Amino acid sequence: MNKVEHIGIAVNSVKQAGEIYSKLLNTPVYKTETVESEHVLTAFLQSGPNKIELLEALNDDSAIAKFITKKGEGIHHIAFDVDDIEAEMKRLKAEGFVLLNDEPKRGADNKLVCFVHPKSANGILIELCQEIV
């Protein structure tokens, strides 16, 4: 696994949270993107080497809706960049981690992604991201 690719933050409103994070980090939201398969609207900010992904639920089927209902707005997941997502999925599975998808799926910002269940990762939802070239 390589560097942290992004930190995912669950928010009620990408627009409102985007304004706050823009002021906080002194940088604008550089991109918004809807990911229908995840039922989310995303917005991205880059602060130095660090990328923040704001996530708003599009409907009640979204993991973000369920998370906010239970825990409120806040850090939802940590995503790590990987060179070979299928190899990393195989490695993690062999180590006993519970993967939430059997195959890599399309994420935001031109990435293939896979999630690791927080119950098998010490309480943190982990996302693997491989850039699509």
Ligand SMILES: CC[C@@H](C(=O)O)C(=O)SCCNC(=O)CCNC(=O)[C@H](O)C(C)(C)COP(=O)(O)OP(=O)(O)OC[C@H]1O[C@@H](n2cnc3c(N)ncnc32)[C@H](O)[C@@H]1OP(=O)(O)O
């Ligand atoms: C935009 C695309 C992509 C990108 O390119 O970056 C994204 O980031 S999409 C982000 C949204 N999508 C996902 O999160 C997909 C993966 N998540 C899931 O499949 C589910 O959310 C889950 C992790 C399997 C939980 O779903 P479920 O079991 O239905 O919900 P519960 O509320 O019952 O939770 C069970 C258990 O797990 C705890 N939990 C849930 N979410 C998190 C979390 N983000 N971090 C830590 N812990 C989490 C929850 O509190 C429950 O614990 P207990 O109450 O102790 O049972």
Ligand SMILES: [Co+2]
């Ligand atoms: Co993410």
